[in-house]
Amino acid sequence: MRPALAFLSCVLLAAAGLVQAPPPEATKLLFRDVAREAGIQFQHHAAPEKKYIMESMSGGVALLDYDGDGLVDIYLTDSLTVDTRHDPKAARSALYGNLGGFRFEDVTDRAGVGHPGWAMGVCTGDVDGDGATDIYVAGLGRNYLYRNNRDSTFTEIAERAGVAGGGWSTGCGFADYDRDGHLDLFVSRYVHVDLEHLPEFGKGTGKAEGRGATCQYRGVAVQCGPRGLPGESDLLFHNDGNGRFTEVGEKAGVRDTHEYYGLGIAWFDYNADGWPDLYVTNDSQPNYLYENQKDGSFKEVGFPAGVAVSEDGSEQGSMGVALGDYTNAGRPSLFVTNFAEEYNALFRNDGDHFTDVSFRSKTAPASLPLVMWGTAFLDYDNDGWEDLIAVAGHVYPQMDQVKTGASAGYRQRKLLYHNNRDGTFEELSRQFGTVLTDNHVSRGLAVGDLDNDGRLDVVVSDLDAPAQVLRNELIGAGSWLIVALEGKRPNTTALGAVVTVAAGPLRMTRYLRSGTSYISQDDVRQHFGLGTLAQAELVEVRWPDQRVTRLANVPANRVLVVKQP
Amino acid sequence: MSLASHSFVLLLLSSPLAPQAVKPAPTAAPAAARPAPPAVDLAAIAALIEKGELGPAEQQLRTILAASGNPAARDLLGVVLARQGQPDEAERQFRQALAANPALRGARQHLARLYLDQKREAEAIVELREAAALGPLERDLGLKLAAAEVAEGHPVLAERQLRSVAERYQSVQALMDLARLQTRQKETSAALSTLRRALAIAPNSEDVMNAFAQVSLAVRAPVPALQVLEPLARLCPSVAQYHYMLGIALMQAGDIQASTDALKEAERLDPGRPFTLVALGLVLNTQKLYGEAKPHLVRSLDLEPDNIEAIAALAEAEEGLGELPAAEMHAQRALARSGDNAIGNLALGMVRMKQERYKEACEALAKALVADPASPKAPYQLALAWARRGDEAQSKKYLEVYRQRVREIDRLLEQVRAETGISGGMKR
Numbered sequence: 001m002r003p004a005l006a007f008l009s010c011v012l013l014a015a016a017g018l019v020q021a022p023p024p025e026a027t028k029l030l031f032r033d034v035a036r037e038a039g040i041q042f043q044h045h046a047a048p049e050k051k052y053i054m055e056s057m058s059g060g061v062a063l064l065d066y067d068g069d070g071l072v073d074i075y076l077t078d079s080l081t082v083d084t085r086h087d088p089k090a091a092r093s094a095l096y097g098n099l100g101g102f103r104f105e106d107v108t109d110r111a112g113v114g115h116p117g118w119a120m121g122v123c124t125g126d127v128d129g130d131g132a133t134d135i136y137v138a139g140l141g142r143n144y145l146y147r148n149n150r151d152s153t154f155t156e157i158a159e160r161a162g163v164a165g166g167g168w169s170t171g172c173g174f175a176d177y178d179r180d181g182h183l184d185l186f187v188s189r190y191v192h193v194d195l196e197h198l199p200e201f202g203k204g205t206g207k208a209e210g211r212g213a214t215c216q217y218r219g220v221a222v223q224c225g226p227r228g229l230p231g232e233s234d235l236l237f238h239n240d241g242n243g244r245f246t247e248v249g250e251k252a253g254v255r256d257t258h259e260y261y262g263l264g265i266a267w268f269d270y271n272a273d274g275w276p277d278l279y280v281t282n283d284s285q286p287n288y289l290y291e292n293q294k295d296g297s298f299k300e301v302g303f304p305a306g307v308a309v310s311e312d313g314s315e316q317g318s319m320g321v322a323l324g325d326y327t328n329a330g331r332p333s334l335f336v337t338n339f340a341e342e343y344n345a346l347f348r349n350d351g352d353h354f355t356d357v358s359f360r361s362k363t364a365p366a367s368l369p370l371v372m373w374g375t376a377f378l379d380y381d382n383d384g385w386e387d388l389i390a391v392a393g394h395v396y397p398q399m400d401q402v403k404t405g406a407s408a409g410y411r412q413r414k415l416l417y418h419n420n421r422d423g424t425f426e427e428l429s430r431q432f433g434t435v436l437t438d439n440h441v442s443r444g445l446a447v448g449d450l451d452n453d454g455r456l457d458v459v460v461s462d463l464d465a466p467a468q469v470l471r472n473e474l475i476g477a478g479s480w481l482i483v484a485l486e487g488k489r490p491n492t493t494a495l496g497a498v499v500t501v502a503a504g505p506l507r508m509t510r511y512l513r514s515g516t517s518y519i520s521q522d523d524v525r526q527h528f529g530l531g532t533l534a535q536a537e538l539v540e541v542r543w544p545d546q547r548v549t550r551l552a553n554v555p556a557n558r559v560l561v562v563k564q565p
Numbered sequence: 566m567s568l569a570s571h572s573f574v575l576l577l578l579s580s581p582l583a584p585q586a587v588k589p590a591p592t593a594a595p596a597a598a599r600p601a602p603p604a605v606d607l608a609a610i611a612a613l614i615e616k617g618e619l620g621p622a623e624q625q626l627r628t629i630l631a632a633s634g635n636p637a638a639r640d641l642l643g644v645v646l647a648r649q650g651q652p653d654e655a656e657r658q659f660r661q662a663l664a665a666n667p668a669l670r671g672a673r674q675h676l677a678r679l680y681l682d683q684k685r686e687a688e689a690i691v692e693l694r695e696a697a698a699l700g701p702l703e704r705d706l707g708l709k710l711a712a713a714e715v716a717e718g719h720p721v722l723a724e725r726q727l728r729s730v731a732e733r734y735q736s737v738q739a740l741m742d743l744a745r746l747q748t749r750q751k752e753t754s755a756a757l758s759t760l761r762r763a764l765a766i767a768p769n770s771e772d773v774m775n776a777f778a779q780v781s782l783a784v785r786a787p788v789p790a791l792q793v794l795e796p797l798a799r800l801c802p803s804v805a806q807y808h809y810m811l812g813i814a815l816m817q818a819g820d821i822q823a824s825t826d827a828l829k830e831a832e833r834l835d836p837g838r839p840f841t842l843v844a845l846g847l848v849l850n851t852q853k854l855y856g857e858a859k860p861h862l863v864r865s866l867d868l869e870p871d872n873i874e875a876i877a878a879l880a881e882a883e884e885g886l887g888e889l890p891a892a893e894m895h896a897q898r899a900l901a902r903s904g905d906n907a908i909g910n911l912a913l914g915m916v917r918m919k920q921e922r923y924k925e926a927c928e929a930l931a932k933a934l935v936a937d938p939a940s941p942k943a944p945y946q947l948a949l950a951w952a953r954r955g956d957e958a959q960s961k962k963y964l965e966v967y968r969q970r971v972r973e974i975d976r977l978l979e980q981v982r983a984e985t986g987i988s989g990g991m992k993r
Contacts, residue, residue, distance in 0.1 A: 304952035313945030360887040
């Protein structure tokens with residue numbers, strides 16, 4: 001049949017109701033946004049036009065159990081704007097207590113954690129070794145340390161503890177880098193801004209700043225920076241163990257003398273020598289990998305290790321970083337989210353160096369049009385292999401007026417990569433309905449099991465919009481195990497511990513850390529998918545002091561609490 | 566330009582003898598016995614010729630010649646005769662004039678024009694060389710002589726003529742020809758400077774803009790190229806070549822996305838041009854869109870199977886797609902034909918890196934570095950390869966080369982932003 005006739009026949013048959021349009025591609029339920037029904041009314045604030053770079057970069061998410069009830073609570077940061085900068089109450093960060101059954105209660109005011117100024121990132125850890133999780137909020141102007149009073153309230157002690165910082169802090173993360181038992185704190189900082197002398201929108205002709213700044217994007221006026229604006233160094237606060245911290249960035253070799261635009265951070269032991277190393281993503285500049293020299297100092301090895309720039313040597317606009325053993329090889333690899341027209345970089349850990357396998361792993365192509373931020377490895381279907389999620393959204397609302405070329409518009413979709421178990425991934429967000437493909441302007445992302453059902457949920461902070469709480473409702477997910485560690489004082493959250501689970505053919509490794517994603521904090525309990533297996537033959541915990549606890553034949557589908565002997 | 570249509574007023578005024586002709590002839594010694602000849606106003610006669618009043622002009626000239634044998638008047642009579650269709654007689658008059666005064670530059674040029682009209686090219690060039698030795702030539706004759714000098718392998722003489730014409734007449738054509746000559750002699754920076762002068766005289770000339778862009782691209786100066794190609798592509802939206810050149814300029818400037826848009830437009834307007842397809846493949850490779858690049862490159866190879874750039878770019882795309890055996894095969898095929906091909910060596914180096922054959926990777930990448938000194942990828946990968954081989958000193962050395970490249974790229978990007986304002990989106 002000739003094509004024209006074939007087409008005509010189809011039209012006639014369809015009109016007569018004799019044929020039906022093919023059904024839409026079948027979608028499975030994975031995530032459902034339950035924020036409202038769960039009682040999470042959080043609204044992030046930012047100026048609508050985002051005329052200044054500070055108005056595009058917030059906010060973060062932390063999943064923590066602040067009240068020790070075994071249920072994961074949620075903390076979301078909010079930001080001020082240039083117009084509201086003199087009114088700290090104009091922004092309200094929020095703590096949601098988990099009531100169980102996916103119901104949450106806003107406990108912000110009672111807890112006293114609602115107004116940490118122009119907030120950006122958040123991380124958690126037990127800074128004073130009292131067994132309760134404290135909250136650190138990084139932001140513009142100064143930072144806040146909320147010490148947990150163990151009665152569902154917090155006391156802000158940043159100034160007193162010496163961790164208030166200053167300038168524009170973005171990401172943060174706790175780790176015991178010198179293995180003295182106390183949690184130290186790294187804070188990344190971004191751009192130096194003077195709120196009274198901001199570079200003029202679209203022109204960069206501010207009185208004090210902005211000369212040479214990039215204030216145009218494809219011919220359209222946009223916020224200036226970060227290129228052309230002065231950067232800020234990073235901060236490392238050593239925990240002195242007496243309630244006070246001392247800033248030791250320079251002495252430790254992590255000050256960031258180049259003053260790169262720091263954002264995401266990940267503490268992890270990349271070379272398995274038992275000492276925490278540190279990865280810092282820098283926007284539009286090379287990323288840092290600081291190798292712990294075991295003497296209180298670090299050596300920057302980003303370039304020789306192969307994690308500083310893209311495969312072709314391009315400095316990328318790096319935002320967030322995920323950490324995971326996606327090959328089940330027992331080594332933590334890095335996934336870095338980047339700006340549009342760059343690719344998200346998957347750096348496979350090969351022991352003493354990394355290999356950029358972004359294209360070989362098939363993770364890169366889908367990311368090219370997107371500006372991506374929060375990200376995490378997560379085994380969403382409990383098959384024993386870590387998958388990947390990343391959220392996106394441009395920095396310029398003006399993108400929608402621009403001929404975007406290969407870039408997506410201002411609001412962007414998420415990416416969900418399924419691990420094919422052979423070093424490659426398949427991006428399949430479209431299989432799971434619109435919750436992943438609807439467009440948002442997302443920033444922070446954190447992963448944890450909010451209802452202890454063994455399926456990992458995801459919380460996303462959207463710029464100038466309500467938060468998304470993505471409940472994992474996948475039917476047919478495999479069995480699971482969640483390992484919750486209770487470390488020895490003072491590092492009671494056991495940050496830096498490594499948990500390995502052997503189950504059948506699987507050998508999975510997870511890393512307890514503070515920070516990662518985009519200026520966010522995942523639940524520190526470690527999740528393992530076991531597929532069809534009913535138990536794990538071995539659960540091995542390598543504690544931060546390198547001692548090892550082994551548990552044999554642990555039944556599946558439970559939260560396993562392991563205490564450090 | 567033929568003799569018949571030439572302006573004699575200009576020719577007369579440009580003649581060194583014209584003032585003598587206009588004024589009464591100076592008398593070296595008083596010739597008391599003979600009455601002074603009547604004042605000779607050759608300018609007035611030239612004006613008559615210009616108006617086409619050839620009969621009265623001839624009559625006056627013959628009167629003058631009968632009285633004094635003035636060679637300048639004889640030259641003008643030759644012009645009248647040529648216009649009246651009597652070339653043989655005209656030639657005789659020109660020759661007589663020149664016999665009387667060999668320095669009569671105007672007569673030599675008139676004679677040359679006569680020869681040119683008669684297709685007696687060689688004789689014309691002889692006369693023009695003689696005339697040029699006496700002083701500057703008329704615009705078109707200067708260009709003619711320059712072309713002849715180029716054809717005969719005398720670039721210095723040609724350049725002299727072109728510069729002379731350009732100076733005297735602000736001639737865009739002379740500047741264009743000069744730029745062409747300079748380009749042929751690999752003096753591309755000088756050519757760019759020459760075309761800049763042409764552009765100042767004729768800022769909206771499509772030919773000049775086109776030439777300026779081509780030379781700018783040849784010297785890898787994308788900023789000036791962009792300054793003319795943007796308006797050219799806008800003014801002539803259906804000319805595929807301008808979109809192609811704009812794409813190349815944007816690629817050189819680092820605005821890869823805009824480059825892709827321009828090259829896609831060139832391909833849409835004039836599909837199936839191998840060089841457009843190769844450029845598209847290259848620019849898509851740069852964006853890591855290997856899956857999109859590959860079909861363009863395969864198609865270009867269908868059209869031109871031996872195109873080394875296309876073979877090498879295909880190897881690069883395949884390497885990016887993880888198709889290592891195919892990438893290796895194509896890289897080696899490109900290198901068998903051109904061992905110093907930058908992209909071929911880079912692709913082979915990347916394949917070797919992934920095979921963890923670091924020594925061979927270093928060899929290929931080092932060749933890529935030499936072949937394309939502007940790219941940061943080769944030195945970056947070399948730094949990684951040496952680090953994998955445990956040679957920290959070599960690794961640091963190439964890291965420094967890489968950093969230098971990045972600084973140069975940053976400088977270029979800033980320049981592009983500052984001077985064109987069209988590429989703000991290429992890097993945040």
